Amino acid sequence: MIIRIFKAIIPEELHGEFEMKFKEISVPAVENYNGLISLEIAKPTKWYPNEFIMISRWDKEEDLIEFAGHNWNKAHIPTGMGIYIDSCSVDHYHEIELPKF
Template sequence: MLLRQFRLTVHESKAEEFETIFRDQILPLVKSQDGLIWVAAGKPWRDDPNAFCMTMLWRDLASIKAFAGDNWLEARIEPEERDLIASASIEHFELLGEVGP
């Protein structure tokens, strides 16, 4: 299993608009993907009001590639969020262990 960690920063004063798109469109899109085991999305808390993240647990690399395409080493950015994002990064990790239900 592979963890895919997506972090992004939105342009100043775009956090509220992005949060709506992230919650109502992007998260349901990701949740519907075959091979996705678990996903959690985070919004700004204290230090950086423009930072968001999403951590996904995928069954295998083939599942990630089916979702992200040939450029799976890059963040998949949907057209409706493109103009809101100032920067984005993606990292992949092999699952070491898990805790939870």
């Protein structure tokens, strides 16, 4: 499994509008792809006051290629969402399976 962590820095005055669009535009743009195992979004805390994240888990690399293209190590920004983002990044990790209890 591949874990994809997208981070976006959003100006404070746009938080409310971005959060609404994050749910209405970005989540559906990801949810409909084969190989998506799970999806979570989160809003800022006091330690990262302008950072929103999306964590998605994917079955395999081919699924990420279908979603984001061959350069899946780059952020995939749905149409209309770029106007809110000061900067963004995306990181990927292979899952380390935990023992079953």
